[in-house]
Amino acid sequence: MPHTTTLSSGCWEKAPTLIIFMGLSLLISIFIAFPPFVSATESFELTFPLGLDEDSVIIPKDNPLTKEKVELGKLLFFDKRLSQNETIACASCHMPSLAFTDGQPVSTGIHRQQGGRSAPTAINRIFSLQQFWDGRAATLEEQSVGPFVSPVEHGFLNHDELVNKINMIAGYRTMFQKVFGTEITINHVGKAIASFQRTLLSGNSPYDRFDYGGEESALTPAAQRGMKLFLGKARCTRCHSGFSFSDEKFHNLGIDWDTDHIDLGRYAVTKNPEQIGAFKTPTLREISRTAPYMHDGRFATLKAIVEFYDQGGIKNPHQDSLIIPLNLTDQEKEDLVRFLESLSGEGWQMTPPTQFPR
Numbered sequence: 001m002p003h004t005t006t007l008s009s010g011c012w013e014k015a016p017t018l019i020i021f022m023g024l025s026l027l028i029s030i031f032i033a034f035p036p037f038v039s040a041t042e043s044f045e046l047t048f049p050l051g052l053d054e055d056s057v058i059i060p061k062d063n064p065l066t067k068e069k070v071e072l073g074k075l076l077f078f079d080k081r082l083s084q085n086e087t088i089a090c091a092s093c094h095m096p097s098l099a100f101t102d103g104q105p106v107s108t109g110i111h112r113q114q115g116g117r118s119a120p121t122a123i124n125r126i127f128s129l130q131q132f133w134d135g136r137a138a139t140l141e142e143q144s145v146g147p148f149v150s151p152v153e154h155g156f157l158n159h160d161e162l163v164n165k166i167n168m169i170a171g172y173r174t175m176f177q178k179v180f181g182t183e184i185t186i187n188h189v190g191k192a193i194a195s196f197q198r199t200l201l202s203g204n205s206p207y208d209r210f211d212y213g214g215e216e217s218a219l220t221p222a223a224q225r226g227m228k229l230f231l232g233k234a235r236c237t238r239c240h241s242g243f244s245f246s247d248e249k250f251h252n253l254g255i256d257w258d259t260d261h262i263d264l265g266r267y268a269v270t271k272n273p274e275q276i277g278a279f280k281t282p283t284l285r286e287i288s289r290t291a292p293y294m295h296d297g298r299f300a301t302l303k304a305i306v307e308f309y310d311q312g313g314i315k316n317p318h319q320d321s322l323i324i325p326l327n328l329t330d331q332e333k334e335d336l337v338r339f340l341e342s343l344s345g346e347g348w349q350m351t352p353p354t355q356f357p358r
């Protein structure tokens, strides 16, 4: 019978499609129930606020930014368990609320001990090679593991002690395995923390909106006058140059030379006598949020900084010849401060993690 034949032949024709369909649904349900080992290389897309030069980023080839790595680095940055007595995290001295500084002239680390230098901001580190006031860390990876073995910071005797401590936390073992495909090593700790730090950006400040965005009203007339002084009469861009406001070089302004404890700065790293008392030109982005200022934290206000430069710094045999008295009027000093205040922007604000791996 044609009808039956059609029916039966139709059934046989549809059977393979049905089997394929059922097979596929089964595969999809398995995939949903047990997601396969997700590749740890989901890349992290940085969003650059206005004013920052994307082409100037420094990301080593062997440490690409990935979402999971940045997330791991963030946890390590905020986790107080990663100190000898579980009281200090990177974030203790680099607090998000103070644009990643600590508001102290010099930092207080483990056992309330004080170091000899002020904590600089950790923002826009992605644009720098040399890290620390004296540039002693040549990469951000190297910088990122230094504080753990400082007796006045995280207080571990050596990096093995730190790695052992992280290893005791099962949640971290899983995360390192996922991100790096191996057990925890100090290199991986450095890579993860450096990656997190590379995501801390600052741009789109009123200055950026004025200068790069062409938004005339973004800067007050006083700040605009201050900008002209910054570029001209006040000579600030001789060193605080480019979009990052740093020439990435080392200069002796004379900080310390009015005291009896002189920090030799870059000289201690290079032993080059021309660098006695020289320190890295710091970025000026977020500067109104990162007081007190200079490597010894001596100045509480931007006004005091401008006065210092106006007088030509502190004379000493090694002072940079770029530092000379400026003869600024009171109005000009005010205007310069207004300009410095216009360098606060966005790209670094965040909520610290509240839960850590167990």
Ligand code: HEC
Residues within 6 Å of the ligand: 077, 088, 089, 090, 091, 092, 093, 094, 107, 108, 109, 110, 115, 117, 118, 119, 120, 121, 122, 125, 130, 131, 132, 133, 134, 143, 144, 145, 146, 147, 148, 152, 153, 154, 193, 197
């Ligand atoms: C006890 C306070 C303290 C702790 C804890 C601490 N830091 Fe710092 N940090 C400082 C001080 C002080 C400096 C400046 C030291 C120097 O330049 O010699 C600094 C410098 C830096 C710099 C260099 C910035 C620049 O412009 O060169 C970065 C980046 C940084 N710290 C990140 C970290 C990370 C990451 C951790 C955790 C592994 C950490 N810090 C832990 C106080 C601290």
Ligand code: HEC
Residues within 6 Å of the ligand: 120, 230, 234, 235, 236, 237, 238, 239, 240, 250, 251, 252, 253, 255, 278, 279, 280, 281, 282, 283, 284, 287, 290, 292, 293, 294, 295, 296, 305, 306, 309, 320, 322, 323, 336
């Ligand atoms: C010769 C190079 C040079 C010139 C010119 C210069 N600076 Fe600096 N600036 C530096 C260096 C180096 C430091 C850090 C010095 C230290 O701590 O010993 C610094 C520090 C600062 C700081 C403190 C930053 C912080 O995070 O603590 C501010 C603010 C600042 N300069 C603003 C200015 C202004 C405004 C001008 C122009 C009036 C100016 N600078 C001119 C090199 C320079």
